[in-house]
Amino acid sequence: MDLDDVADDLYGAPPDQFVARRDAAAKEARAAGDRDLAADITALRKPTVAAWLVNALLRDVPGLAEQLVALGDSLREAERSLDGAGMRDLSRQRRALVTSLVGRAKALGRQAGHKVGDAVAQEVDATLTAALADPGIARDVTSGRLTAGREFVGFGGIASGEPTDAPSRASRAPSARATDADDGGAAAKTSAPRSRAHLRVVEPPEPDPEPEPRETAADRRRRREREDAVANARRAREEAADASRTAREQLDDATRERDEQQQAAADAEQAATDARQEVDDLNAALVDLRHRLAAAQKASTRADEAETRATSTLHAREKEVTSAQRDLRHAERAEADATRAVERAEEALADLDGA
Numbered sequence: 001m002d003l004d005d006v007a008d009d010l011y012g013a014p015p016d017q018f019v020a021r022r023d024a025a026a027k028e029a030r031a032a033g034d035r036d037l038a039a040d041i042t043a044l045r046k047p048t049v050a051a052w053l054v055n056a057l058l059r060d061v062p063g064l065a066e067q068l069v070a071l072g073d074s075l076r077e078a079e080r081s082l083d084g085a086g087m088r089d090l091s092r093q094r095r096a097l098v099t100s101l102v103g104r105a106k107a108l109g110r111q112a113g114h115k116v117g118d119a120v121a122q123e124v125d126a127t128l129t130a131a132l133a134d135p136g137i138a139r140d141v142t143s144g145r146l147t148a149g150r151e152f153v154g155f156g157g158i159a160s161g162e163p164t165d166a167p168s169r170a171s172r173a174p175s176a177r178a179t180d181a182d183d184g185g186a187a188a189k190t191s192a193p194r195s196r197a198h199l200r201v202v203e204p205p206e207p208d209p210e211p212e213p214r215e216t217a218a219d220r221r222r223r224r225e226r227e228d229a230v231a232n233a234r235r236a237r238e239e240a241a242d243a244s245r246t247a248r249e250q251l252d253d254a255t256r257e258r259d260e261q262q263q264a265a266a267d268a269e270q271a272a273t274d275a276r277q278e279v280d281d282l283n284a285a286l287v288d289l290r291h292r293l294a295a296a297q298k299a300s301t302r303a304d305e306a307e308t309r310a311t312s313t314l315h316a317r318e319k320e321v322t323s324a325q326r327d328l329r330h331a332e333r334a335e336a337d338a339t340r341a342v343e344r345a346e347e348a349l350a351d352l353d354g355a
Contacts, residue, residue, distance in 0.1 A: 011055050011145045018046045050123035051146040053105040058144040065142035072132040098128045123149040153244050
């Protein structure tokens with residue numbers, strides 16, 4: 001037995017069987033003397049229903065992990081290269097894939113006897129979409145051991161809603177530059193809205209055309225402002241992604257600690273139950289011993305009474321024997337006297353016969 005085998009078994013099983021299987025595996029590891037493995041098994045967290053469905057998809061759909069990674073890489077590459085047409089095509093692929101997988105997840109849930117409601121379906125949708133947006137989330141999802149749903153929170157190309165067309169070149173005319181610059185500055189300060197159910201790719205604007213030779217100082221200033229706004233937005237996106245990862249790690253740690261405390265409480269409760277059962281057994285044994293002691297005391301009392309009666313009878317018999325012995329001695333003396341009298345009478349008779 002090793003941790004990978006146990007984890008694969010646990011995260012592939014329905015969530016309502018997770019705790020029982022985990023406890024049985026930990027008990028087996030402890031019985032085998034591997035306390036470290038038992039502790040690692042006990043630390044495994046029970047997945048939510050949405051996380052279990054995502055894990056089930058990874059096991060049910062061949063090549064899904066590679067497909068998610070490849071499509072996510074393509075989306076990010078199209079965003080980096082400012083490929084508007086490619087972004088639109090990849091966004092349609094993403095939505096079709098996620099929709100298909102959510103439908104399959106519902107079917108897997110029904111097959112396992114779990115009704116998948118809208119909230120769970122939306123969490124599965126958000127998790128799969130986040131895996132396509134964030135490589136770190138993709139690693140968690142494709143591991144097949146997800147414990148909770150994931151949500152991508154970022155800036156720039158990823159936002160909520162449906163895909164929109166990229167801005168046209170007409171919107172980049174010099175007459176609209178000031179408005180664009182102002183909008184860009186505001187975007188650097190405001191995060192994009194987010195939704196747990198849907199995330200979308202907003203295609204980045206096409207790069208500004210090369211400045212014409214007669215670019216004015218005001219044009220250059222506005223262009224620098226826009227470049228600074230883009231740089232600030234990218235930095236903000238990176239900082240938000242770091243903060244999101246840190247928050248997820250803290251949440252995972254807090255959840256793991258909570259689960260450990262719950263397990264410790266369950267162990268303590270089981271120990272208390274065992275102790276109460278042992279006390280009940282001892283009390284039952286004590287009651288039985290008391291009954292046996294009472295019976296023994298009664299038997300002892302009866303034996304004492306019988307001994308007293310036997311002693312009294314013995315004394316009476318001893319008196320009778322003494323009296324009989326005394327009578328016997330009297331009879332023996334009387335017999336001796338009679339014998340002597342007979343002898344004297346016979347002698348007297350003999351004397352008479354001789355005369």
